[in-house]
Amino acid sequence: MSSQTLSKFLHDNLEDLKSQGLYNVIDPLESGNGPVIRIGGRELVNLSSNNYLGLATDERLISACVAATTAAGVGAGAVRTINGTLSVHVELEKKLAEFKHTEAAIVFQSGFNCNMGAISAVMDTNDAILSDELNHASIIDGCRLSRAKIIRYKHSDMDDLRRVAHEAKSSGLYNKVMVITDGVFSMDGDIAKLPEIIDIAEEYDLITYVDDAHGSGVLGNGAGTVKHFGLSDKVDFQIGTLSKAIGVVGGYVAGKQELIDWLKVRARPFLFSTSMTPGSAAACITALDILMTSTELQERLWDNGNYFKQGLNRLGFDIGHSETPITPCIIGEEVLTQTFSRRLYEEGIYAKSIVFPTVPKGTGRVRNMPTSAHTREMLDRALAIYEKVGRELSIIS
Numbered sequence: 001m002s003s004q005t006l007s008k009f010l011h012d013n014l015e016d017l018k019s020q021g022l023y024n025v026i027d028p029l030e031s032g033n034g035p036v037i038r039i040g041g042r043e044l045v046n047l048s049s050n051n052y053l054g055l056a057t058d059e060r061l062i063s064a065c066v067a068a069t070t071a072a073g074v075g076a077g078a079v080r081t082i083n084g085t086l087s088v089h090v091e092l093e094k095k096l097a098e099f100k101h102t103e104a105a106i107v108f109q110s111g112f113n114c115n116m117g118a119i120s121a122v123m124d125t126n127d128a129i130l131s132d133e134l135n136h137a138s139i140i141d142g143c144r145l146s147r148a149k150i151i152r153y154k155h156s157d158m159d160d161l162r163r164v165a166h167e168a169k170s171s172g173l174y175n176k177v178m179v180i181t182d183g184v185f186s187m188d189g190d191i192a193k194l195p196e197i198i199d200i201a202e203e204y205d206l207i208t209y210v211d212d213a214h215g216s217g218v219l220g221n222g223a224g225t226v227k228h229f230g231l232s233d234k235v236d237f238q239i240g241t242l243s244k245a246i247g248v249v250g251g252y253v254a255g256k257q258e259l260i261d262w263l264k265v266r267a268r269p270f271l272f273s274t275s276m277t278p279g280s281a282a283a284c285i286t287a288l289d290i291l292m293t294s295t296e297l298q299e300r301l302w303d304n305g306n307y308f309k310q311g312l313n314r315l316g317f318d319i320g321h322s323e324t325p326i327t328p329c330i331i332g333e334e335v336l337t338q339t340f341s342r343r344l345y346e347e348g349i350y351a352k353s354i355v356f357p358t359v360p361k362g363t364g365r366v367r368n369m370p371t372s373a374h375t376r377e378m379l380d381r382a383l384a385i386y387e388k389v390g391r392e393l394s395i396i397s
């Protein structure tokens with residue numbers, strides 16, 4: 001017998017979501033997550049994946065994954081601190097430190113896990129965290145888990161950050177104060193104002209934490225937002241994911257040796273969740289080798305991003321103020337945004353609509369992620385569909 005209270009809770013809430021059109025139906029891909037995907041037997045130009053450099057389906061990574069799996073098995077068999085640390089994990093951490101120009105790095109099973117572990121390993125109830133209001137959900141949850149006082153500042157508003165930093169410091173209430181931000185904000189594609197953030201952090205002695213999930217592999221010749229601004233030795237925590245531009249799965253912190261030593265004894269997902277598979281770790285090493293020896297993929301990514309932005313702009317769409325290849329197409333009203341996205345889907349584009357509460361009311365958008373793996377033919381096909389659907393729904397004239 002299952003709990004009646006639970007059944008009622010689930011049923012009522014699911015019906016409620018469905019009636020509001022907020023229930024997310026997940027369509028499985030019948031192909032890999034490449035620039036063109038197959039869903040329900042149809043081919044669609046894929047503008048929704050974070051696979052910025054096409055590495056998720058790269059032959060070199062696949063070979064490395066297969067070789068490591070053959071050599072060491074499909075699973076690591078234990079958590080890192082018991083006997084789940086294989087030499088391939090140590091090699092990956094060394095490679096990440098090199099990639100990020102830091103003394104050391106620690107690998108987690110995902111970027112989400114990394115934020116769960118890293119923040120609470122250093123912050124507690126006697127501390128405060130200054131957090132950009134648009135920070136990623138995993139940062140927000142990681143902050144909550146630490147039980148530090150969370151003080152939000154207005155998105156990329158440096159006067160507001162200075163104000164909260166001053167208040168937190170002068171209140172005398174907190175032992176440690178941290179400022180935490182995404183490196184690249186994924187809904188608009190804008191870049192955090194790191195030089196100003198670092199100045200304020202130095203003035204008020206703040207711990208600095210930059211989650212560069214969308215910047216690594218994209219900015220700073222691949223090394224990310226911190227490198228882009230030449231601040232590699234000024235940021236305490238450089239967080240990244242191995243699941244976006246790197247194309248595999250996993251997360252990491254890069255920083256000073258003592259910080260990494262501490263995380264290895266205090267970050268709970270590192271201590272209590274089995275380490276990433278040998279195949280994934282080996283594929284990540286190959287991806288980092290590719291990124292550290294050539295900028296060809298980044299160049300193609302930026303070319304494609306610029307090409308697609310110019311195309312949408314020429315058609316008369318509002319593409320916001322992105323500073324990266326992420327290309328929002330802002331439609332505005334929520335229902336129209338969803339209709340637009342559905343029509344794109346019917347015509348052959350996979351691009352997700354993003355509406356309130358993920359973004360403010362009236363700024364609904366379809367977010368496009370052109371990658372280095374798209375050909376001009378694919379992008380032209382997508383632009384032709386945008387034009388057709390945009391005219392049909394009177395979004396462009």
Ligand SMILES: *Cc1c(COP(=O)(O)O)cnc(C)c1O
Nearest residue numbers: 110111112136138211213241243
């Ligand atoms: C995607 C993302 C994560 C989560 O990374 P996963 O490796 O997918 O768990 C964390 N932080 C930010 C800023 C992200 O964009």
